[in-house]
Amino acid sequence: MLNDIKKDAQARMTKSIEALRHTLVKVRTGRASTALVEHLKVNYYGSDMPLSQVATVTISDSRSLTITPWEKQMVGAVEKAILASDLGLTPNTAGTTIRLNLPALTEERRKELSKVVHGEGEDTKVAIRNIRRDANQQIKDLLKDKQITEDEERKTEDEIQKLTDKSIKDVDDVVKAKEQELMAV
Incomplete structure (x- = not known):
């Protein structure tokens, strides 16, 4: 049961990161892309x-x-x-x-697009944190129904926090890579 909660949280976090990548592809960088x-x-x-x-x-x-x-x-x-x-x-x-x-991007436009990229990254981080909150709530419900022990609860919440930290780091990496692509002249 706890493994199902962890797997579901991890799958949803991965989908959020993929959705971010898909969204950022549409941000114009000065290079042609279909x-x-x-x-x-x-x-x-x-x-x-x-x-x-x-x-x-x-x-x-x-x-x-x-x-x-x-x-x-x-x-x-x-x-x-x-x-x-x-x-x-x-x-x-x-x-x-x-x-x-596609005209070359001006410095001002690059900075605007950088802000858009940051905003998309923040939205994805919020989505990931919401996934963490949902998973933790499911774990608390199991504890309340006495289906798991407090030790299992703490251990699983720690594992979900590690998944969250890794996913947020992945989001930061995706955003940083897109910013570097934007700022490259």
Whole structure:
């Protein structure tokens, strides 16, 4: 029973860290990445579809992306989705191909993005601490129902704290790596 609580807490903490990594991929660093636009929703015959399901997105060089919609009439819808996004990019259209040029980040923008990365890291740390709290509450409930001893409770809470500390260190490492990527010129 205690092992199940520990395994569940560890799995949820790992998922939180993976979600952070997935979120940080979308933060623009000045280098082209298809992940920058994958989350965009395009109006496709009345329903919103992810860009990756209506077009091919490729990296043409280190600072530009090429988007090729599968249907010619989708070019306008893809352009609208890019303009409406929070990316701050202007699409250049040539026939059925859309090019996105990523300008070099200014120092000020890098600092703003660094704050965003820190905020995401803090949100993930809060989620991890909430997982710890839930696990500890489950352990206390078992103790209250006299299914475990106080020694087992203390030992398991210590193990969950070690899992929490390790997960928070992993979050710090992910955030630090993204910051270094942002600040690299």
